[in-house]
Structure formats: C-alpha cells, structure tokens
Amino acid sequence: MSVELNAKNPAGSLSDKWENYKADVKLVNPNNKRKFKVIVVGTGLAGASAAATLAELGYQVDAFTFHDSPRRAHSIAAQGGINAAKNYQGDGDSVHRLFYDTIKGGDFRARESNVHRLAEVSVNIIDQMVAQGVPFAREYGGLLDNRSFGGAQVSRTFYARGQTGQQLLLGAYQQLARQIGLGGVRLFNRTELVDVVTIEGRAAGIVVRDLMTGEITSHSAHAVVLATGGYGNVFFLSTNAMACNVTAAWRAHRKGAYFANPCYTQIHPTCIPQSDEFQSKLTLMSESLRNDGRVWVPKNPDEARPVDQIPEEDRDYYLERLYPSYGNLAPRDISSRAAKRAVDRGQGVGPLKNGVYLDFSDAINRLGKSVVEERYGNLFDMYERIAGENPYDVPMRIYPASHYTMGGLWVDYELMTTIPGLYAAGEANFSDHGANRLGASALMQGLADGYFVLPYTIGNYLAPMLNKPIPGTDHPEFKAAESAARERFTGYLNVKGTRSPDWFHREVGKIIWDYCGMERTQQGLEKALSELPALYDEFKKDLRVTGDGESLNQTLEKAGRVDDFFQLGMLMCRDALDRNESCGGHFRAEYQTDEGEALRDDDNFCHVAAWEWTGDPMSAKRNVEELNYETVHLATRSYK
Amino acid sequence: MSNHLKDITLKIWRQSGPNDGGHFETYKVDEISDEASFLEMLDYLNERLINEGNEAIVFDHDCREGICGTCSLMINGQAHGPERATATCQLHMRKFKSGDSITIEPWRAKAFPIVKDLMVDRSAFDRIIESGGFITSPTGGAPDANLIPIPKPVADAAMDSAECIGCGACVAACPNGAANLFTSAKIAHLNLLPQGQAERYKRVEAMVETMDEYFGSCTNHGECEAACPKEISIDVIALANADYRKAKVKNRKQLARN
Numbered sequence: 001m002s003v004e005l006n007a008k009n010p011a012g013s014l015s016d017k018w019e020n021y022k023a024d025v026k027l028v029n030p031n032n033k034r035k036f037k038v039i040v041v042g043t044g045l046a047g048a049s050a051a052a053t054l055a056e057l058g059y060q061v062d063a064f065t066f067h068d069s070p071r072r073a074h075s076i077a078a079q080g081g082i083n084a085a086k087n088y089q090g091d092g093d094s095v096h097r098l099f100y101d102t103i104k105g106g107d108f109r110a111r112e113s114n115v116h117r118l119a120e121v122s123v124n125i126i127d128q129m130v131a132q133g134v135p136f137a138r139e140y141g142g143l144l145d146n147r148s149f150g151g152a153q154v155s156r157t158f159y160a161r162g163q164t165g166q167q168l169l170l171g172a173y174q175q176l177a178r179q180i181g182l183g184g185v186r187l188f189n190r191t192e193l194v195d196v197v198t199i200e201g202r203a204a205g206i207v208v209r210d211l212m213t214g215e216i217t218s219h220s221a222h223a224v225v226l227a228t229g230g231y232g233n234v235f236f237l238s239t240n241a242m243a244c245n246v247t248a249a250w251r252a253h254r255k256g257a258y259f260a261n262p263c264y265t266q267i268h269p270t271c272i273p274q275s276d277e278f279q280s281k282l283t284l285m286s287e288s289l290r291n292d293g294r295v296w297v298p299k300n301p302d303e304a305r306p307v308d309q310i311p312e313e314d315r316d317y318y319l320e321r322l323y324p325s326y327g328n329l330a331p332r333d334i335s336s337r338a339a340k341r342a343v344d345r346g347q348g349v350g351p352l353k354n355g356v357y358l359d360f361s362d363a364i365n366r367l368g369k370s371v372v373e374e375r376y377g378n379l380f381d382m383y384e385r386i387a388g389e390n391p392y393d394v395p396m397r398i399y400p401a402s403h404y405t406m407g408g409l410w411v412d413y414e415l416m417t418t419i420p421g422l423y424a425a426g427e428a429n430f431s432d433h434g435a436n437r438l439g440a441s442a443l444m445q446g447l448a449d450g451y452f453v454l455p456y457t458i459g460n461y462l463a464p465m466l467n468k469p470i471p472g473t474d475h476p477e478f479k480a481a482e483s484a485a486r487e488r489f490t491g492y493l494n495v496k497g498t499r500s501p502d503w504f505h506r507e508v509g510k511i512i513w514d515y516c517g518m519e520r521t522q523q524g525l526e527k528a529l530s531e532l533p534a535l536y537d538e539f540k541k542d543l544r545v546t547g548d549g550e551s552l553n554q555t556l557e558k559a560g561r562v563d564d565f566f567q568l569g570m571l572m573c574r575d576a577l578d579r580n581e582s583c584g585g586h587f588r589a590e591y592q593t594d595e596g597e598a599l600r601d602d603d604n605f606c607h608v609a610a611w612e613w614t615g616d617p618m619s620a621k622r623n624v625e626e627l628n629y630e631t632v633h634l635a636t637r638s639y640k
Numbered sequence: 641m642s643n644h645l646k647d648i649t650l651k652i653w654r655q656s657g658p659n660d661g662g663h664f665e666t667y668k669v670d671e672i673s674d675e676a677s678f679l680e681m682l683d684y685l686n687e688r689l690i691n692e693g694n695e696a697i698v699f700d701h702d703c704r705e706g707i708c709g710t711c712s713l714m715i716n717g718q719a720h721g722p723e724r725a726t727a728t729c730q731l732h733m734r735k736f737k738s739g740d741s742i743t744i745e746p747w748r749a750k751a752f753p754i755v756k757d758l759m760v761d762r763s764a765f766d767r768i769i770e771s772g773g774f775i776t777s778p779t780g781g782a783p784d785a786n787l788i789p790i791p792k793p794v795a796d797a798a799m800d801s802a803e804c805i806g807c808g809a810c811v812a813a814c815p816n817g818a819a820n821l822f823t824s825a826k827i828a829h830l831n832l833l834p835q836g837q838a839e840r841y842k843r844v845e846a847m848v849e850t851m852d853e854y855f856g857s858c859t860n861h862g863e864c865e866a867a868c869p870k871e872i873s874i875d876v877i878a879l880a881n882a883d884y885r886k887a888k889v890k891n892r893k894q895l896a897r898n
Contacts, residue, residue: 053779068700069766071806072708088786124782131782133775133835135799142789160799166707167802174774181770189763212755241703275675280683281704382706385723385730388675451779500690502683547695551657552756555686555696 005258005610005625008412009113014631015095018117021413025456026463033058036462037470039206039221041193041248043070045165045443046426047227048172049450055184057455062219063176063185066192066211066243066557071173074229074241075426075446078165079286079379080149081157082129082443084122089146093154095119100632102441105151105331106406106434107584107600108634109264111608111627113413114431121452122444126158128451132171136160149439150287151331151639157440162286162379168443172450188219192557194485196224196252196422197477203421204471207481209489211557214549216485218473222465223421223458226252227450230405230427232265234565234572235517236509238402239271239284245561246568249409249428257417258610258623260410260430262568263576266437266585267518268403269335272386272396273355282401283386285358286379287439290328292363292372293396295319295335297356301346307357307395318342326639333436333585333598334639336400340518341596343399355397364392400518404442406433406585407575410610410625414457415449418610421461425449430608435584489549492559497542501558504539508532508562508569516573521589525577529570533618536566570617578622581605602634643674645733649741650685652697655754662754664743674734678721679704679711681733698757706730706869709805712812713758714745719809719867727807727869747812751819751854762808764854765822772846773826775835788834801828803870810864810872816856821864823851824880825872831883841887848884 010021028036036059040051043065051063067073085098099119103110126144130136136158137145146155160167179185188208194216195207205220231246232238253259270285296317298310318338323330330338339356348354364372369392373380380391387397409417409424411431417424426446433441471478515521515528539562547553582591582598583605591599600606608625648669655662672681679701686696702710706727713728715721721731736742744758752760802825810821827844830836836843858877865874 056778077703126785127782130785131777138792138795177770178774276673278676278680280680
C-alpha cells in the first residue's frame with residue numbers, strides 16, 4: 001500500500017507559513033505533557049537539542065546513544081561554523097537571502113517551505129547558543145564575529161575557532177545533561193537501535209541492543225524521533241566518524257518510512273588525500289580555509305620543480321579562473337568536481353598525485369603569519385600531525401571526500417516520516433538541502449530541527465492522543481521485532497566464513513565510490529547494481545565474526561551496520577540511475593552543459609524521489625513529491 | 641613518500657570483562673607504513689586476528705580527528721602516547737621506529753572501570769556535568785546574541801577551557817586519579833562568561849562535590865596538563881579552587897541569614 005506524499009505545507013505566503021502553522025497548531029497543556037513519552041534516538045545537535053527541549057517542556061523523554069556519552073556524537077567534528085541571517089555585519093543579509101542561497105545552493109531540489117522556516121529560526125539559534133555560553137569568536141568591541149562560507153556573498157557564519165561543532169554540541173549536551181540530572185530525560189548510553197516497531201500503522205517504539213551485554217530489549221513511547229545522522233560511511237572512506245551508520249534510518253525505512261533522494265550525497269572538496277592502503281577514514285580541512293587559501297595545480301602535468309619554485313604563470317588557479325565572482329568559495333559540489341577533473345587530467349600533486357594545492361602564502365604575506373594562525377591555527381596543526389608537512393611553509397594538499405548526505409528519511413513540514421509518530425531530524429532527514437548543502441548549514445539545520453521545530457510539531461501529533469495508553473513492550477509486534485533482531489545477530493555469528501565485516505565494508509565502499517561518487521553514468525550505475533547484490537550474497541555466505549553475542553563485540557556491531565550499508569548502497573544506485581539529470585551533488589556525466597556544469601531537467605525531475613520498501617532494495621518503489629516553487633524562480637545555478 | 645616500519649612488538653592489555661583479572665599479550669607486526677595512524681595499526685592487527693579466528697582487541701575510538709574524545713590508551717605509560725597535544729587517534733606511526741616495543745594499556749584510574757580490553761567506562765564525567773556543568777537557559781527566551789558584549793580576551797579564555805574533549809587523559813595521567821583539570825576546565829569556561837554568573841557559585845560547589853564522590857584529590861603534580869591533548873592549562877584549577885572557596889563562604893552567610 002502506498003502512502004500519499006502530503007508535505008502538509010501550511011497556508012499563506014512563504015514568509016507567513018511558519019507563523020500560520022504555529023497559530024493553528026494543537027497544544028498540550030503543561031500539566032498533561034508529563035503523560036506523554038517520547039523516544040529520541042541519537043544525541044548529536046538535533047537529538048540532544050530535541051531531547052533537552054522536550055524535557056524542559058515537561059514530556060518524559062528517553063534518549064538513546066550508542067556512544068559512551070552523548071557528547072561524542074559526530075556533530076562534534078564540524079569545524080567551520082553555523083549560518084544565521086543575523087545581518088550583524090550589515091552586508092545585505094536577510095532571512096530571504098539565506099533562504100534563497102540555500103535553495104540555490106541545493107540546486108532547486110529542496111522544499112521551499114521547510115527551507116524558509118530554517119532561515120527564519122536561524123537567528124534564534126545564535127541567541128539560544130550564546131545564552132548557553134557557547135564561546136563564539138568575537139571582535140575587540142565584544143560583539144560577535146562572522147566569516148564567509150561557500151555559496152554566499154555575505155558574512156553570516158558564526159564560529160568558535162575551528163571547533164564550532166564541538167562548542168555547539170557541548171552546549172546542547174550540557175542542556176541535555178541538566179535534564180538528565182533533573183530526571184526529565186533518561187539516558188541509555190552504549191545502546192544501539194536495531195529496529196523500529198509500528199502498531200496499527202503508528203510508531204510505537206524501538207528495539208535496542210545493549211552493546212555491553214548484547215541484550216535485546218524494547219522501549220515503547222507515544223512518539224519516536226530519529227536524529228541518527230547521515231549515511232556517508234557507505235563509501236567506507238569518508239570524513240564521518242568510524243561508527244556513523246545508516247541503521248536507524250534504514251530499519252525505519254524497512255518498517256514503512258520512505259527514503260528520499262538517497263543519491264544526493266556531498267563530496268567535500270577540502271580533505272586530506274588518502275596516503276596509503278591502511279587508511280581508515282579521511283580528515284576534513286574546514287571549508288573556512290578557502291576564505292584565505294587559494295586552490296591551484298601546476299599547469300604542466302609533468303611539473304617536477306619543488307612547489308615554491310613554480311612561478312605564478314605556470315600555476316592554474318582553476319577556481320578563480322572558472323568562477324571569478326565566487327572564486328575559491330564556489331560551492332562544494334562544483335569545487336569537488338573541478339578538483340577531480342584537475343587530478344584526472346594528471347595535474348594532481350603529492351606523492352600519489354591525488355591532490356590539489358590549497359595555498360596560504362598570499363594570505364600569510366598579506367595578513368601576517370599571526371593572523372593566519374589565529375584564524376586557522378588548530379587546523380594547520382591537525383594537518384601537520386596527519387600529513388607530516390607544515391602548511392605555513394608548504395601548501396596543503398587536499399582532495400574531495402564523502403562528507404554529508406542530503407538524502408535521508410522523507411519528512412513532511414512537521415518533520416514526520418511516512419510512519420505517523422515517527423520523526424526524523426538533522427542529517428537523518430532529507431528536507432532542507434536539496435541536492436547540495438552549503439557550508440555551515442548542517443549545524444544550523446540540526447539545531448533548528450531540535451530546538452525550534454520538533455517541540456512545536458510533536459505537540460500537534462500528541463495532543464489528540466491524551467490519555468491513550470502506549471502499547472506495552474509485551475505486544476506481539478515488539479516480541480516479533482525482538483526475535484528477528486536476535487536472529488539477525490546470531491546469524492552474523494553463525495556464518496563462520498572467511499572475511500571480516502571491515503573487508504566487506506571496504507569493498508562496498510569501492511563500488512559506491514567508483515560508480516555512485518562524484519560522477520555517475522548509466523553504464524557505471526548498472527555495473528554497480530549487478531556487482532552489489534553479488535557481493536551482498538557473498539557477505540551472507542562468507543562473513544566472519546569472531547567473539548560472541550553476549551558481551552561487548554565491536555566486530556558484531558560492525559556486521560549489522562555493514563549489512564544495512566549494502567542495502568542502502570543498492571537503493572542509492574537505483575536512485576542515481578533513475579534520476580536522468582544532473583543536480584548538485586548528483587552529477588550524471590550524460591547530463592552536462594558544454595562547459596561541464598550540471599544540467600538539470602526541471603520538466604521531468606523537479607521532484608523528490610521517495611522510495612518505498614517492498615522487501616528488497618532492488619525492487620523498491622519510487623514515489624514522487626512534486627516541488628512547487630511559489631516564490632523562487634527556477635534558474636540555472638551560476639557562480640561565475 | 642611513505643616508509644615502512646618493521647618488526648614492531650606490541651604488548652597489549654587483554655581483559656574479557658569487568659570481572660576478569662586481565663593480562664598482557666604480545667603481538668608482532670612485521671611491517672606497517674609510517675603514514676598509518678596508531679589506530680590504523682590496531683585496525684590492521686584486528687583484521688589479522690579475525691582472519692586467524694581470534695577475537696579482535698576492543699578499544700574506544702570514533703571521529704579519528706582528535707575532537708570527539710572517545711579514544712584513549714596508555715601508550716608506553718603515557719596517556720595518548722608520546723606526541724604532545726595529540727590524542728591517540730592523531731598519533732602516527734612516523735613517531736615510532738623499526739624494532740620498537742610498544743606497551744598499550746587502558747586508562748588506569750579507579751573511577752574509570754575497565755569494560756573490556758582497552759575500553760573503560762568514563763560515565764563519572766557525565767555525572768559531573770549533570771550536576772552543574774551548564775548554564776540554565778531553557779529553549780525559547782534567549783535575548784539577542786549581541787545584547788551583552790563580551791570582551792575578546794574573556795571570550796578567548798572561555799574558549800581555551802571549553803576546548804576540553806572529555807577524553808580522561810588528565811585522570812589517567814594523574815598519580816591520584818583526580819579529575820580536577822576536566823572539572824575545572826568546564827567551571828572556568830562557564831564562570832568566566834557573563835551568562836554564567838547567575839549560577840557561578842552553585843555550579844562550582846555542585847561540580848566539585850560530585851567530582852569528589854568519584855575521583856582522587858589534586859596535589860598539583862601537573863601531569864594532567866602535560867597529558868592533555870588540548871593543552872588546557874592547570875590555571876583553571878586555581879580558578880575553580882578560588883571560586884569554590886568563595887562559594888563556601890557565600891553560602892555560609894546565606895545559611896546564617898535563613
């Protein structure tokens with residue numbers, strides 16, 4: 001049975017929609033809120049802020065994280081900053097401009113109403129985080145400082161050195177910790193979601209695995225929020241943390257939540273290139289570096305001189321050449337493809353010729369080393385620790401890597417998935433970034449969803465359920481989900497094959513990177529779709545998980561996550577194959593302009609593809625939500 | 641270009657669970673690139689152990705960018721190993737040489753019980769934050785962010801302390817197993833800022849006293865500062881101590897009034 005994709009856009013003009021929604025929304029009386037229980041899975045920016053705020057309002061909240069502490073969530077690794085339409089610099093910013101930049105940055109594939117709301121609440125986020133004590137960078141006068149990020153011509157990015165994600169997450173974590181201390185939130189740490197349970201078509205709770213003991217138990221609630229991040233680790237090598245996975249979203253998908261636009265993945269242009277075959281992950285160098293660093297490659301692919309002896313006329317500052325008005329701050333998808341093309345032409349630098357230069361010598365000459373050090377000191381130190389070279393003396397070498405996933409669980413205006421009572425927030429949903437996310441917008445979206453959207457929209461769902469009891473965890477649906485989960489994990493242990501979960505993960509990652517990475521073709525995707533099921537069969541027959549299921553077993557945890565990556569990978573390739581156009585991070589080589597830019601097909605693809613589970617990712621059903629642009633005029637994205 | 645290290649001997653702590661006695665096991669790594677990170681070397685060893693049908697070595701790690709604070713490890717007796725201001729995940733094999741013998745242990749502190757192999761339970765840190773490591777500011781009513789100017793040096797000093805990643809190296813390095821650097825870094829971050837003043841004394845009292853329930857006492861060895869991957873200065877401990885003393889006096893006056 002297919003569900004009608006109703007985005008539930010509120011009435012009124014774009015700038016009135018959120019106000020109109022809030023005016024009409026059903027409320028739960030303060031004394032009644034404690035009668036409702038909400039489960040929040042994930043404690044990153046979206047999850048921690050949602051759990052803390054819902055508990056402050058009076059709801060009973062159970063929060064789950066597979067980490068030892070909520071503070072470890074991968075939001076912590078975001079470096080550069082957070083956007084907000086504060087216009088503190090008086091440089092022409094406004095809510096509308098942030099909205100428009102986000103829609104345009106997303107290559108006109110995001111829902112207008114959600115994005116406008118995001119831009120509206122962006123200003124509240126900064127106020128909220130400052131009140132909590134987040135030490136954002138300041139000017140000497142004591143006011144907040146801003147910098148500029150890709151895809152924008154104003155300075156609207158707030159930052160805390162190169163650790164903005166850390167400071168924001170610690171702010172949200174501290175607010176969550178306060179609620180844990182007060183008893184408003186019960187925290188379950190080192191506990192991983194293994195299934196979502198629905199009863200009579202509504203979300204009824206979750207099944208979890210205690211990572212310390214392997215015990216599988218159920219938790220029921222009136223509503224469930226998944227704030228479990230993105231699936232960028234499907235590529236194996238990515239800037240995601242090692243434990244990031246798609247399991248929660250994927251298990252929800254298998255229970256009826258549509259998965260939207262899985263092919264929209266972001267490859268970040270500035271990461272440290274791979275150095276050897278043991279590489280376990282790639283490290284991002286913040287996009288903020290492109291404010292002062294200049295990207296170039298030698299014009300001659302056979303260039304043999306040391307980097308400081310290559311004269312200006314033999315260097316190709318290709319971003320400045322191709323995109324003069326945005327220059328080194330061209331959006332991520334465009335910058336990444338330009339780097340790939342330079343390397344593919346043989347102009348790559350470094351021992352493996354797999355990078356491009358990001359050069360700070362002009363900035364150091366113009367501003368002095370101390371200013372550069374103040375702005376980027378910790379990033380330079382991190383680069384030196386990893387690459388073994390000092391970027392004050394030698395240009396950094398960078399190359400694109402998987403970083404963020406715009407696709408995710410389909411949600412309506414209220415952030416509810418196609419399963420009533422199941423919500424998705426932050427990177428786990430698909431809603432705000434279209435086909436490409438602008439820098440410093442992920443932190444904004446996570447906090448917007450958790451602090452300023454969900455606390456309103458969840459009440460609208462809960463209000464009519466007052467005094468209706470939640471199903472007990474002894475309900476047959478819970479018991480069935482528990483035994484399926486037990487069987488699944490025992491199954492991994494019983495294969496007793498010859499290859500580790502990591503081996504399979506690396507192989508899936510290679511296929512996805514080669515055929516569903518920065519540039520995709522029909523032929524390549526078809527090849528991936530024949531190779532992936534074959535490899536998945538091998539996974540089921542030849543997996544080896546050592547240890548047991550009754551104590552802490554990281555190999556077993558990994559097996560479950562890799563299983564879900566296989567299935568997601570197939571869906572990604574199917575989505576990329578069916579979207580016969582190029583847009584944002586989805587670049588199909590067949591669809592490009594004469595200048596090599598993405599060529600959209602608005603007549604046939606100005607829609608969201610929301611996939612419905614049918615029992616096999618290879619036969620998932622594609623549903624469509626048309627994107628109707630009321631305010632924005634569809635245009636060819638130009639950053640020239 | 642990358643070089644390879646040869647004949648590395650690893651002595652690694654194995655312990656099957658919290659109640660097991662635990663012991664050292666010796667593993668040989670014949671060859672590894674000096675571009676590999678320390679944890680990638682352990683990944684490589686684990687892959688081999690799985691291929692041989694043995695259980696992989698459990699260790700905590702996640703972001704591998706030195707910011708999440710999940711990774712730990714005493715490497716040759718030093719918290720996070722030999723490189724200053726570097727978490728284990730950012731340590732690379734180029735810091736070692738062929739033929740080296742490396743001893744790898746979990747954090748050693750009573751407040752951090754061993755979970756399995758190299759993994760410990762650091763939830764006592766969360767209890768400290770829950771007791772007062774926050775500014776009470778419920779979502780919704782915050783005034784405009786530029787309403788209160790904060791002098792840059794104050795914001796910078798708060799940020800210096802706020803950089804703590806909660807890894808626990810300070811506790812592991814301390815001969816007393818004290819958590820004063822961790823606790824004081826959070827106290828300093830929040831107590832320096834104008835927003836943190838309302839709860840300043842209540843905060844320091846609650847946090848210090850919760851800390852004392854779990855951890856040893858500080859006797860100014862300074863090992864914590866040397867081990868801290870974020871180079872947080874022990875000055876924050878002095879600041880927290882000063883505030884704690886003031887809190888005790890202030891609160892006594894208040895008690896007398898009631």
